[in-house]
Amino acid sequence: MTKNFEKINDSLIKRQRSEKNFKLFGLIGIICAVSFLIIILTSIIIEGKKAFVSTYIKLEVFFDSKIIDPDNTKEDSVIKSANFNQIITKSILENFPEVTDRKEKIKLSTFISSSAEDELIKLIMLDKALIDQKKELWLLASSTIDVIHKNPEMLNFPEDERLIDDKESKWFQWFLSEEKIKFSTNKNFFSNADSTEPEQAGIWGAFVGSFLTLFVTLILSFPIAVAAGAFLEELAPKNKFTDFIEVNINNLAAVPSIIFGLLGLAIFLNVMHLPRSAPIVGGMVLALMTLPTIIIATRASLRAVPPSIREAAIGLGATKFQTVTHHVLPLSMPGISTGTIIGMSQALGESAPLLMIGMVAFIVDSPGSIFDSATVLPVQIYLWKSTAARGFVELTAAGVMVLLSFLVLMNTIAVYIRYKFEKKW
Amino acid sequence: MGFWAFFIIFASSAFFLQWYATNKALRFNASIEEGPKLPSLPQYYGLFTLLWFIIPILSTFLIWTIFKPFLIDYLVIQKIPVNLLNSFGGNPSLILSTIKAINLQNIFPGTKQELIDLAKYMNELKYSTSSLFYIAILSLGLIGSSFTLKKISSRFRARQSVESVNIKLLIFCSTIAILTTIGIVFSLIFEAIRFFEQIPFFDFLFGLSWSPQTAIREDQVASSGAFGAIPIFSGTLLITVIAMSVSIPVGLLSAIYLSEYATNNLRAFLKPILEILAGVPTVVYGFFAAITVGPFLKGLADSFGFSIASESAIAAGGVMGIMIIPFISSLSDDVINSVPNSLRDGSLAMGATKSETIKKVILPAALPGIVGAILLAVSRAIGETMIVVMAAGIAANLTANPFDSVTTVTVQIVTLLVGDQEFDSPKTLAAFALGITLFFVTLVLNLYALKIVKKYREKYD
Numbered sequence: 001m002t003k004n005f006e007k008i009n010d011s012l013i014k015r016q017r018s019e020k021n022f023k024l025f026g027l028i029g030i031i032c033a034v035s036f037l038i039i040i041l042t043s044i045i046i047e048g049k050k051a052f053v054s055t056y057i058k059l060e061v062f063f064d065s066k067i068i069d070p071d072n073t074k075e076d077s078v079i080k081s082a083n084f085n086q087i088i089t090k091s092i093l094e095n096f097p098e099v100t101d102r103k104e105k106i107k108l109s110t111f112i113s114s115s116a117e118d119e120l121i122k123l124i125m126l127d128k129a130l131i132d133q134k135k136e137l138w139l140l141a142s143s144t145i146d147v148i149h150k151n152p153e154m155l156n157f158p159e160d161e162r163l164i165d166d167k168e169s170k171w172f173q174w175f176l177s178e179e180k181i182k183f184s185t186n187k188n189f190f191s192n193a194d195s196t197e198p199e200q201a202g203i204w205g206a207f208v209g210s211f212l213t214l215f216v217t218l219i220l221s222f223p224i225a226v227a228a229g230a231f232l233e234e235l236a237p238k239n240k241f242t243d244f245i246e247v248n249i250n251n252l253a254a255v256p257s258i259i260f261g262l263l264g265l266a267i268f269l270n271v272m273h274l275p276r277s278a279p280i281v282g283g284m285v286l287a288l289m290t291l292p293t294i295i296i297a298t299r300a301s302l303r304a305v306p307p308s309i310r311e312a313a314i315g316l317g318a319t320k321f322q323t324v325t326h327h328v329l330p331l332s333m334p335g336i337s338t339g340t341i342i343g344m345s346q347a348l349g350e351s352a353p354l355l356m357i358g359m360v361a362f363i364v365d366s367p368g369s370i371f372d373s374a375t376v377l378p379v380q381i382y383l384w385k386s387t388a389a390r391g392f393v394e395l396t397a398a399g400v401m402v403l404l405s406f407l408v409l410m411n412t413i414a415v416y417i418r419y420k421f422e423k424k425w
Numbered sequence: 426m427g428f429w430a431f432f433i434i435f436a437s438s439a440f441f442l443q444w445y446a447t448n449k450a451l452r453f454n455a456s457i458e459e460g461p462k463l464p465s466l467p468q469y470y471g472l473f474t475l476l477w478f479i480i481p482i483l484s485t486f487l488i489w490t491i492f493k494p495f496l497i498d499y500l501v502i503q504k505i506p507v508n509l510l511n512s513f514g515g516n517p518s519l520i521l522s523t524i525k526a527i528n529l530q531n532i533f534p535g536t537k538q539e540l541i542d543l544a545k546y547m548n549e550l551k552y553s554t555s556s557l558f559y560i561a562i563l564s565l566g567l568i569g570s571s572f573t574l575k576k577i578s579s580r581f582r583a584r585q586s587v588e589s590v591n592i593k594l595l596i597f598c599s600t601i602a603i604l605t606t607i608g609i610v611f612s613l614i615f616e617a618i619r620f621f622e623q624i625p626f627f628d629f630l631f632g633l634s635w636s637p638q639t640a641i642r643e644d645q646v647a648s649s650g651a652f653g654a655i656p657i658f659s660g661t662l663l664i665t666v667i668a669m670s671v672s673i674p675v676g677l678l679s680a681i682y683l684s685e686y687a688t689n690n691l692r693a694f695l696k697p698i699l700e701i702l703a704g705v706p707t708v709v710y711g712f713f714a715a716i717t718v719g720p721f722l723k724g725l726a727d728s729f730g731f732s733i734a735s736e737s738a739i740a741a742g743g744v745m746g747i748m749i750i751p752f753i754s755s756l757s758d759d760v761i762n763s764v765p766n767s768l769r770d771g772s773l774a775m776g777a778t779k780s781e782t783i784k785k786v787i788l789p790a791a792l793p794g795i796v797g798a799i800l801l802a803v804s805r806a807i808g809e810t811m812i813v814v815m816a817a818g819i820a821a822n823l824t825a826n827p828f829d830s831v832t833t834v835t836v837q838i839v840t841l842l843v844g845d846q847e848f849d850s851p852k853t854l855a856a857f858a859l860g861i862t863l864f865f866v867t868l869v870l871n872l873y874a875l876k877i878v879k880k881y882r883e884k885y886d
Contacts, residue, residue: 047716
């Protein structure tokens with residue numbers, strides 16, 4: 001007896017141990033998944049938060065009338081075409097009287113971003129009395145200086161591994177010690193479109209493009225999907241044709257997104273000759289992709305409306321169509337709009353099909369209409385990631401942060417609508 | 426008449442017609458003192474008139490926008506003088522593309538006068554035809570609605586007509602899903618057939634070398650390029666296998682823990698967090714793989730004294746695996762939850778521990794559903810684009826080494842098509858051949874997986 005008892009006891013200990021281990025494995029799985037999420041988000045935030053500030057250098061700018069307006073005409077066109085680059089170079093050289101070599105002078109002048117010239121022109125257009133005056137100004141630094149300023153450890157790297165040579169590094173450190181260099185909010189990032197210079201590139205153009213594209217997507221997909229969902233759930237007879245439609249919808253929901261891009265390229269661009277890179281085409285492609293999501297959401301929320309509502313309406317003499325449009329659809333609207341917002345947030349993050357229809361063009365202006373060339377937020381992120389310049393890495397991460405915050409916003413609205421308006425029957 | 430003028434007239438007349446028809450019906454009802462009134466509510470007469478105004482206009486407008494470019498091309502081709510046609514080698518489509526490239530505001534010096542004239546003619550056609558067309562469709566709509574206005578009488582049942590038109594509209598909206606599928610299949614097939622006219626089908630499917638870049642210039646020696654897709658398929662397979670070996674264990678273990686061990690509160694907290702992983706855009710994963718994971722793995726390998734490619738398959742595949750975790754976990758979670766409780770209770774009553782119940786009873790019972798979930802995830806991994814475009818390589822290496830750089834079907838489609846607008850070289854057409862392969866593989870996987878899951882559900886429902 002005792003022998004058997006010991007045997008069972010031993011195996012029980014073993015079994016309980018394996019029970020514990022199994023539970024631990026499950027927990028490890030969950031912890032892995034959650035920690036992946038945390039790692040992704042933190043690595044992006046660490047990289048991206050730097051892009052929200054940019055470096056400014058303090059210079060005493062002398063608005064020399066000999067350069068700006070030698071003939072004293074005071075005309076706008078003359079001032080606008082003046083060589084402001086020379087003014088900036090002069091004012092930066094004032095700090096370093098020992099620099100005489102031409103090449104070194106050019107190197108020094110590249111400390112300041114080329115957009116600073118426009119800044120000076122704007123300033124002088126506002127107040128012409130500035131001509132022949134001196135003024136202390138904070139000017140936007142170039143991307144290289146910005147990168148060094150944000151990553152000071154780079155100064156200790158050997159000369160060929162950091163972006164600037166020893167002389168430039170000496171000048172940079174002089175600015176630093178004189179406190180003539182500072183961080184300030186990066187306004188360009190929120191107001192500009194794309195640019196070849198990282199310090200001047202911004203997300204605004206892509207934001208407008210995304211907005212226009214999603215607008216087209218919403219206008220097309222919402223009515224069509226709600227109509228299709230209402231038909232299939234409420235009015236359709238059960239036959240082979242409706243079964244076939246259902247199989248198609250379920251399958252479209254799982255077709256790789258890049259295939260939709262090929263469809264857009266072959267039909268919307270090559271057959272219908274719609275404009276390349278335009279939000280109208282992008283919106284149409286994304287609408288086809290979002291349709292299944294909204295149809296499925298529509299059907300689910302129609303199904304949640306209890307049959308008593310329908311019976312009451314029909315009992316009072318409403319037709320089937322009236323029952324659906326006057327009673328069932330309005331009642332299921334919260335669910336449908338939640339599904340629509342989720343579909344829209346998927347469309348906002350989608351980029352592969354848009355690459356196919358040419359929305360990867362380099363565009364320096366924000367689009368004015370749905371027929372202009374445009375790019376969207378995720379494609380802008382892809383474009384910046386593919387650019388070699390060091391300053392774009394931070395911009396890319398910052399772009400990701402902007403995209404993610406819009407997604408969080410949209411999903412929060414969806415959850416809010418669900419909790420606030422959805423009826424529990 | 427420009428588009429916006431047309432639109433404003435269209436919208437205001439639509440409003441006016443509906444209002445007028447409703448009012449007419451109301452007046453009709455008011456004028457009858459005895460006897461039957463109108464059989465439907467007055468608003469239905471308004472709606473009926475509105476539909477007969479909108480539908481003819483919108484449908485002709487759609488057909489017009491599709492066929493207008495062809496009509497204009499045809500008219501311009503009729504105008505091409507013979508000597509110009511001869512100087513282009515008798516190819517009118519070549520002249521057309523030249524004309525379309527002419528910018529009338531800023532004509533390139535040295536352009537032939539005949540070409541400029543044709544470009545001006547084309548521009549003129551574009552504007553004159555559209556204003557003529559807008560007037561034509563507006564009058565068409567007005568004719569349609571004036572007929573319906575006349576129809577308002579006690580014999581006409583407007584509600585039935587409106588509802589039958591509306592039902593037809595709903596049916597049309599539902600068929601858009603079918604039209605999309607047909608559109609996908611045909612657009613892919615037509616271009617793929619043109620590709621297979623130049624490259625034999627079996628050379629594509631079983632060829633061992635892929636270098637489409639050589640086919641750019643026609644006078645090059647190896648102008649046909651090499652279009653053997655095996656290295657691409659193997660690369661796709663490698664990355665998919667890596668992704669699955671990350672996502673299946675993590676996703677399945679998470680699903681088991683969530684459905685069998687976690688308390689309700691913990692479950693309500695953890696499930697949305699896992700679903701965030703599915704909501705993160707793929708371009709974000711791609712950025713993460715390329716900027717963080719790739720260099721990290723490379724540094725790690727360097728510190729161990731061997732070198733790996735910076736665009737290694739393992740970086741792209743691993744991150745793709747993270748992306749797929751929520752698909753597997755939430756689908757398996759549903760599947761495990763739908764295993765009836767009687768099976769659990771029976772096993773526990775026999776004295777099995779919880780883990781033994783899971784391993785020996787629940788998982789075998791849920792296996793078909795889990796396989797379906799995994800197949801769906803595999804199809805997702807094969808079709809995933811942005812992660813591999815950003816983090817995997819372009820060179821088609823035939824290798825099974827996960828630390829090497831490989832390429833995938835989707836990467837090749839993107840690199841072949843982005844920035845290229847010519848549609849007669851095998852290089853661009855190859856993208857469509859790859860696309861149709863991708864479409865059919867994912868289609869078969871999806872249909873099979875959906876069938877398994879559906880069958881499984883029926884078994885326990």
